[in-house]
Amino acid sequence: MDNNIKIDWKYTGISDKEIYAYSEKVKKVHKELNKNIEDKDNYTGWIDLPINYEKREFEKIKKIAKKVNTDSDVLIVIGIGGSYLGARAVIDALTNKYERKSTEIIYVGNNLNPTYINEIIDYVSDKDISINVISKSGKTTEPAIAFRIFRDLMENKYGIDEARNRIFVTTTKRKGALYKIAMQEKYVKLSIPENIGGRYSVLTAVGLLPMCVAGINIDDIMAGAKCAAETYNDDNIKHNECYKYAVVRNILYANDKNIEILASYEPKLFYFAEWWKQLFGESEGKEHLGIFPSSVTYTTDLHSLGQYVQEGRRNLFETVINVENPNSDIVIGYDEEDLDELNYIAGKKLSYVNKKAMEGTIQAHVDGDVPNIVINVDYLDEIVMGQLIYFFEKACAMSGMLFGINPFDQPGVEKYKSNMYELLGKNK
Amino acid sequence: MDNNIKIDWKYTGISDKEIYAYSEKVKKVHKELNKNIEDKDNYTGWIDLPINYEKREFEKIKKIAKKVNTDSDVLIVIGIGGSYLGARAVIDALTNKYERKSTEIIYVGNNLNPTYINEIIDYVSDKDISINVISKSGKTTEPAIAFRIFRDLMENKYGIDEARNRIFVTTTKRKGALYKIAMQEKYVKLSIPENIGGRYSVLTAVGLLPMCVAGINIDDIMAGAKCAAETYNDDNIKHNECYKYAVVRNILYANDKNIEILASYEPKLFYFAEWWKQLFGESEGKEHLGIFPSSVTYTTDLHSLGQYVQEGRRNLFETVINVENPNSDIVIGYDEEDLDELNYIAGKKLSYVNKKAMEGTIQAHVDGDVPNIVINVDYLDEIVMGQLIYFFEKACAMSGMLFGINPFDQPGVEKYKSNMYELLGKNK
Numbered sequence A, B: 001m002d003n004n005i006k007i008d009w010k011y012t013g014i015s016d017k018e019i020y021a022y023s024e025k026v027k028k029v030h031k032e033l034n035k036n037i038e039d040k041d042n043y044t045g046w047i048d049l050p051i052n053y054e055k056r057e058f059e060k061i062k063k064i065a066k067k068v069n070t071d072s073d074v075l076i077v078i079g080i081g082g083s084y085l086g087a088r089a090v091i092d093a094l095t096n097k098y099e100r101k102s103t104e105i106i107y108v109g110n111n112l113n114p115t116y117i118n119e120i121i122d123y124v125s126d127k128d129i130s131i132n133v134i135s136k137s138g139k140t141t142e143p144a145i146a147f148r149i150f151r152d153l154m155e156n157k158y159g160i161d162e163a164r165n166r167i168f169v170t171t172t173k174r175k176g177a178l179y180k181i182a183m184q185e186k187y188v189k190l191s192i193p194e195n196i197g198g199r200y201s202v203l204t205a206v207g208l209l210p211m212c213v214a215g216i217n218i219d220d221i222m223a224g225a226k227c228a229a230e231t232y233n234d235d236n237i238k239h240n241e242c243y244k245y246a247v248v249r250n251i252l253y254a255n256d257k258n259i260e261i262l263a264s265y266e267p268k269l270f271y272f273a274e275w276w277k278q279l280f281g282e283s284e285g286k287e288h289l290g291i292f293p294s295s296v297t298y299t300t301d302l303h304s305l306g307q308y309v310q311e312g313r314r315n316l317f318e319t320v321i322n323v324e325n326p327n328s329d330i331v332i333g334y335d336e337e338d339l340d341e342l343n344y345i346a347g348k349k350l351s352y353v354n355k356k357a358m359e360g361t362i363q364a365h366v367d368g369d370v371p372n373i374v375i376n377v378d379y380l381d382e383i384v385m386g387q388l389i390y391f392f393e394k395a396c397a398m399s400g401m402l403f404g405i406n407p408f409d410q411p412g413v414e415k416y417k418s419n420m421y422e423l424l425g426k427n428k
Helices: A016-020 A023-034 A055-071 A085-094 A114-124 A141-165 A177-185 A205-213 A218-231 A241-254 A267-284 A306-311 A350-367 A382-403 A413-424 B016-020 B023-034 B055-071 B085-094 B114-124 B141-165 B177-185 B205-213 B218-231 B241-254 B267-284 B306-311 B350-367 B382-403 B413-424
Strands: A006-008 A074-078 A104-108 A129-134 A167-172 A188-192 A259-264 A292-297 A316-323 A372-377 B006-008 B074-078 B104-108 B129-134 B167-172 B188-192 B259-264 B292-297 B316-323 B372-377
Touching: A006 A241, A016 A241, A023 A241, A023 A382, A055 A188, A055 A205, A055 A218, A074 A114, A074 A141, A074 A205, A085 A104, A085 A205, A085 A267, A085 A382, A104 A114, A114 A141, A114 B267, A114 B350, A129 A141, A129 A205, A141 A167, A141 B350, A167 A177, A167 A205, A188 A205, A205 A218, A218 A382, A241 A372, A241 A382, A259 A267, A267 A292, A267 A316, A267 A382, A267 B114, A267 B306, A292 B292, A306 A350, A306 B267, A306 B413, A316 A350, A350 A372, A350 B114, A350 B141, A350 B413, A372 A382, A413 B306, A413 B350, B006 B241, B016 B241, B023 B241, B023 B382, B055 B188, B055 B205, B055 B218, B074 B114, B074 B141, B074 B205, B085 B104, B085 B205, B085 B267, B085 B382, B104 B114, B114 B141, B129 B141, B129 B205, B141 B167, B167 B177, B167 B205, B188 B205, B205 B218, B218 B382, B241 B372, B241 B382, B259 B267, B267 B292, B267 B316, B267 B382, B306 B350, B316 B350, B350 B372, B372 B382
Parallel strands: A074 A104, A074 A129, A129 A167, A167 A188, A259 A292, A259 A316, A316 A372, B074 B104, B074 B129, B129 B167, B167 B188, B259 B292, B259 B316, B316 B372
Antiparallel strands: A006 A372, B006 B372
16 A cells, blocks of 8 residues: 655745754654553553454444444534544545534534524434443533433433433443443443553544444555654654654744645544644644644635634644545536636646645745745645654654654643632532 | 623733723724715725615625525535635524535635545535635636636536526625626626725625524524624713723733634634634734734643743733523433542533633633633624624724734735735746
């Protein structure tokens, strides 16, 4: 299998010499990353996951998905942050939201908004449903509340026994509140390896079960990720584009480019950008440092944030994901009158116009002192999504460690929680 | 009618004295803004629009909406930037996407992606549709191409005569390509006043027709906006919270807080934030200055960007929209086992937990040196949306002029277009 990701560095304004100056640092971090991958305190289990994943667990995922596809119109995925963003990123990228070929996936437990939940309760009232609840501890407030609500709903709808057949639990092996609940209630369990953190967990059961239920070919997702794992395992920065992305980000940051905008011309990548924002924002935003991650869909947002990107503060750079070939195309028609003056592109494909818009935009932004990193892939499919996921995971780890921070913790996320617990009167 | 917007300034860390130091500047800008509102080159027509809007046009909008509701399952809204974001902001805020009570609204012409359009073409193939094409000139590439495609589709589906009855054009009065097409084809026309720019146009036919078709009470939208127009017409900053918001943003920016995050705990406000980002980003992002506008939905994004907000670079501030009362609520149930340890909030409403999460988050972020401006509204309805829209429009104009830039132009948006035209071989 060929790695599909080809990066164009020419719009970054950074020389090979500047990049290669990081060679030794990169080698050192690479060694550090690969040391004791199995150690649960290292949170580096995702590194060789695409090669060493548990095949039995994988078959179990497929079996569950098959059952859910047979008996459920909707799978309710309960999870927050890394417990749903990765699955949603892939599912949105590869499916048609207007015409589903498989069970619909609905995401809850990622907020505390009652209207959001009530509308979903109404919507599923006349549908057959299953639940996949995803949480390491089982005590995170948002998914825990949603699970109480939907478990109750399921038991009222189907009775306790049939509800039990429709609830699937993804949690830590042999510990935690959710594990205990699953044991007690005899729910089918899938496990989250202890050495993989939430935002790096998309290629575990966390992401794979919802994907598989949505009709995604998870063998190909893993095959793509495996290809990337092999490609990006080279400690020589000259041959490792993933590490090069990490280094270029570090150089841009050192040059006061402290906002990174992930841009694409494919609306289906919206949630991929959300996943990417958590990955990088949560990994690097600490110690009063880090690149602020933002995202846009072009050409849509050229008529929104575009003005700022072109002429606002010059502390920005863009990372553009260019999907070379769309799934389908449209030929622009000819019009006798031509009052809209579009006949000069009549007969052209819309994808061609989209491509020229991209090229024109990159040039305009680069001319306006916004460096661009252009990540090209041929098309969007499972293999490419697997490659992109692994590419960004590995780049994020390297990038954070080059910054000198720990890319695997998230101490700041606890602060709102402890304030909230205090306001709610939770006993310590 | 009471103005519903109440702002809490105590988390900004800015004293009244600092704010009142802007009194004279504010008075001067206020005078400047109110000078020659009718002048089409001033682009300040939105200022007294809620008071002086054309009632005949308004009745025409309602009549068209009634017809569309009768004969169409879907209204295709063709427009980019300000030509769809305002309508979508209000419609998403006030309707239930799972259970529509009115004609469905689908937005096209805001990108150049063929897959996006083809999926919609398939989706509407067995549905009755109408079109509302919205463009000042009629020559902007994205909506112009979409209009060619969907006009063709309509004529094939219904024949030219019936298609004509189902196409509604919102454009400049008596000029431009789209006006000419509408005249020639005898389409029903609605007009965009020349003295109102795209991102300030939501309360004209641009936003009102799609809203009305979606079942929004546009009388109440205008009544809310009128109330805000009266409330925020005071040139004394001590009594004008809208101008105060503008001043506080200027002070924060002067203190190196150059990223503003619009946050809410209501997922339905997602597109309101998109509208806001265009409004502020396009108005202020010029001359290498301006606050970078970003947005989040909490608590969702506390498990994504939350870490960065808490501990990343300290150049951020947040503007929180707090909706005091949700449309519906849920009481958290009691569980005998309590393995998830939620019984301490059993019997409490979910909205209460959401509120405590907000309070805890504001405190955590403020403690982490992220100033917060908290905008409180009692609930989400048409009147409040009208007020919020006008509040931000007026604040944006004041804020931009205090920065010393022209908040009504967008010179940078042309650059990608001219590059694209050149690459596509368009004759000058």
